[in-house]
Amino acid sequence: MLGAAAWFAMSASCSGGSTHAGAGRIDDAGSPEGDNGAEPDPEDGACGGPVVPAVSDVHCSSPDGGRGYDVPPHTGADADDDDCTLHVSIEVPCIHRNEATGLTIHVTEIGTTTPASGAMPLIDAVIGNHPIPNIKPVSTEMDGVYEVGPFFFDRSGQWTVTLHLYEAVPARHAHVSFYVEVP
Numbered sequence: 001m002l003g004a005a006a007w008f009a010m011s012a013s014c015s016g017g018s019t020h021a022g023a024g025r026i027d028d029a030g031s032p033e034g035d036n037g038a039e040p041d042p043e044d045g046a047c048g049g050p051v052v053p054a055v056s057d058v059h060c061s062s063p064d065g066g067r068g069y070d071v072p073p074h075t076g077a078d079a080d081d082d083d084c085t086l087h088v089s090i091e092v093p094c095i096h097r098n099e100a101t102g103l104t105i106h107v108t109e110i111g112t113t114t115p116a117s118g119a120m121p122l123i124d125a126v127i128g129n130h131p132i133p134n135i136k137p138v139s140t141e142m143d144g145v146y147e148v149g150p151f152f153f154d155r156s157g158q159w160t161v162t163l164h165l166y167e168a169v170p171a172r173h174a175h176v177s178f179y180v181e182v183p
Helices: 004-010
Strands: 076-080 086-091 101-109 121-127 136-143 146-151 158-164 173-183
Touching: 076 173, 086 158, 086 173, 101 158, 121 146
Parallel strands: none
Antiparallel strands: 076 086, 086 101, 101 146, 121 158, 136 146, 158 173
């Protein structure tokens, strides 16, 4: 497994259709890719990322706050958590199927607009009923900014990526979900 510093350094850039140095690829079974017929990247080198928003996120501005577990996933790259206490923005690099990727996550307190330290985001991702196969990424923090990865999206399509924040602190536990497209 790559060390966190090495992985974060290599994940900072993306060249369409190529394998990141040191990251490797996995096949559909989650094994390192050999000559096992894994699908190649799209010919055009298309990158995946957040689904472009059609409307603004307003669930926290409604009278009841639109709070709780019934808040649907968000389009775009920033949203408030389900309980409207944290604002979360994500930076998503070029995403390709079966390539190591990660997220840079910015978390701020809505009430004070200060960085939210100690949130230690955990990733949960699904496409339909299929979960992301390798969900043990490393998370590092620097003043409310978290680097989470590496993980692999093993299918093309629209994934629902849920961030669990403050999982170890039940009174502060929060969620926010985003749609992410993988070519």
